[in-house]
Amino acid sequence: MSRKSQATAQSSFRCQVCGKVFGQQGHLFIHKNVHAEVRPFGCDTCGRRFSQKGNLLRHSLxxxxxxxxxxxxxRKFFVQKAHLVKHVWFTGRGWLP
Known part of the structure; x- marks a missing residue:
C-alpha cells in the first residue's frame, strides 16, 4: 500500500447517509448538502439552485x-467534458484529449 493510500485510509471521512468516503472532512461537509437538499448556490440567469459551487459554475456555461x-x-464542441466523453464513446472514435 502506498504512503498516500495509507494516509487516506487513516484519515477517511464516511458519509453516514450513503457511505461515500472522503479524504478531507471539508469535502464530506460539502457533500452533506446533497442529502439535506440544501442548495445555497443559485444561477443568476435562470434561478436554478445547486448544492455545490462547482456544479453552478459548470451550469453557467x-x-x-x-x-x-x-x-x-x-471538431464538435461540448459544454462539459462528460458530454465529449459520451460523444467519443457513441461515435466509436476512441480518441480523447
Whole structure:
C-alpha cells in the first residue's frame, strides 16, 4: 500500500447517509448538502439552485454558450467534458484529449 493510500485510509471521512468516503472532512461537509437538499448556490440567469459551487459554475456555461471541450476528429464542441466523453464513446472514435 502506498504512503498516500495509507494516509487516506487513516484519515477517511464516511458519509453516514450513503457511505461515500472522503479524504478531507471539508469535502464530506460539502457533500452533506446533497442529502439535506440544501442548495445555497443559485444561477443568476435562470434561478436554478445547486448544492455545490462547482456544479453552478459548470451550469453557467450553458448560458454563455461556451463550449471548451472539443472533439479532435469532427471538431464538435461540448459544454462539459462528460458530454465529449459520451460523444467519443457513441461515435466509436476512441480518441480523447
Amino acid at each position: 450553458l448560458h454563455t454558450n461556451q463550449k471548451p471541450f472539443g472533439c479532435g476528429v469532427c
